[in-house]
Amino acid sequence: MDKELLISEAKKARENAYAPYSGFTVGAALLTKDGKIYRGCNIESSVFSPSLCAERVALAKAISEGEKEFEAIAIVGANANEDPTAPCFPCGVCRQVLSEHVDGSAFRVVVEEEGKAISYTLAELLPKAFVF
Ligand code: THU
Numbered sequence: 001m002d003k004e005l006l007i008s009e010a011k012k013a014r015e016n017a018y019a020p021y022s023g024f025t026v027g028a029a030l031l032t033k034d035g036k037i038y039r040g041c042n043i044e045s046s047v048f049s050p051s052l053c054a055e056r057v058a059l060a061k062a063i064s065e066g067e068k069e070f071e072a073i074a075i076v077g078a079n080a081n082e083d084p085t086a087p088c089f090p091c092g093v094c095r096q097v098l099s100e101h102v103d104g105s106a107f108r109v110v111v112e113e114e115g116k117a118i119s120y121t122l123a124e125l126l127p128k129a130f131v132f
Pocket of ligand 1: 052089090
């Protein structure tokens with residue numbers, strides 16, 4: 001897996017973010033096991049609660065196209081200050097939603113930390129996920 005490429009795809013996705021309320025724009029790039037990439041961005045709503053996170057937009061696009069096997073997701077995001085040292089980790093809701101579709105001990109979450117693409121397993125970020 002090319003972590004840098006996945007981060008650059010997430011950056012392209014972020015260009016389409018619709019975040020007029022928070023000003024915090026996020027992009028995600030979800031890599032399938034057979035090498036396809038699905039991009040997602042956050043999409044906010046004036047009534048706030050229907051706002052969509054970038055990761056779940058990417059996942060919904062992929063699942064709705066019949067994808068079932070995922071290898072990794074890259075996430076980039078920041079507020080207007082664009083602090084390059086602050087990585088954008090997925091929120092707890094997105095961690096939980098992803099956990100239902102992947103093997104958490106193998107699936108990688110890629111974020112940019114001080115300009116470098118760093119990856120974690122989903123299980124590291126969400127140990128003991130809820131299982132129905
Ligand atoms: N957001 C994401 O897109 N992904 C996350 O994992 C955390 C937060 C979005 C939601 C909202 O539009 C903005 O970032 C600020 O919370």
